[in-house]
Amino acid sequence: MFRKVRPSRIVTRRADELLCASANGLEWRIVDLQYLSDHLKCIKCKKDIFLRNTVEKSRMGLNCMLNIPCEECSTMIQVHTGKMHGTGDNKNRADVNTKAVLGAVHSGIGETALNKLLACLSVPPISANLYKRCEREIGPAIEAAAKDSCRKAAEDEKQLVIANNKLK
Numbered sequence: 001m002f003r004k005v006r007p008s009r010i011v012t013r014r015a016d017e018l019l020c021a022s023a024n025g026l027e028w029r030i031v032d033l034q035y036l037s038d039h040l041k042c043i044k045c046k047k048d049i050f051l052r053n054t055v056e057k058s059r060m061g062l063n064c065m066l067n068i069p070c071e072e073c074s075t076m077i078q079v080h081t082g083k084m085h086g087t088g089d090n091k092n093r094a095d096v097n098t099k100a101v102l103g104a105v106h107s108g109i110g111e112t113a114l115n116k117l118l119a120c121l122s123v124p125p126i127s128a129n130l131y132k133r134c135e136r137e138i139g140p141a142i143e144a145a146a147k148d149s150c151r152k153a154a155e156d157e158k159q160l161v162i163a164n165n166k167l168k
């Protein structure tokens with residue numbers, strides 16, 4: 001005789017395994033594949049460089065900087081795992097961090113909930129300071145979008161009143 005296992009128990013056991021895996025030092029990253037593949041090239045000899053040769057990683061929130069030596073000329077190449085932005089030559093803000101915080105604000109969750117979500121994905125967290133910095137960055141854009149939305153709603157309302165009056 002086989003004992004029937006309820007599907008919910010299977011799901012729970014799988015979830016436990018996944019949480020243990022993240023506690024065991026497994027780390028996932030959010031990577032812009034197009035950007036990364038475009039930048040896996042030596043800036044000196046233009047030959048391809050390889051992720052397997054990565055010697056050092058540093059992290060700023062969800063973005064990572066990889067140090068990869070070129071097999072051909074030994075130049076150490078620094079590659080970000082996604083696009084950066086900023087003013088002028090000072091491109092020190094990672095798109096992925098700004099987008100994650102925008103997503104958190106847009107979906108109505110805060111820093112704690114975002115980091116819980118990332119923890120379940122085994123993705124390292126965004127620090128409180130970095131979260132605040134990104135929030136300040138997206139603030140004006142959200143405000144502008146809200147104003148635009150209000151203006152459009154007011155215009156729609158006006159058109160409806162005009163159309164309604166014409167019918168009378």
Ligand SMILES: [Zn+2]
Nearest residue numbers: 042045070073
């Ligand atoms: Zn090279």
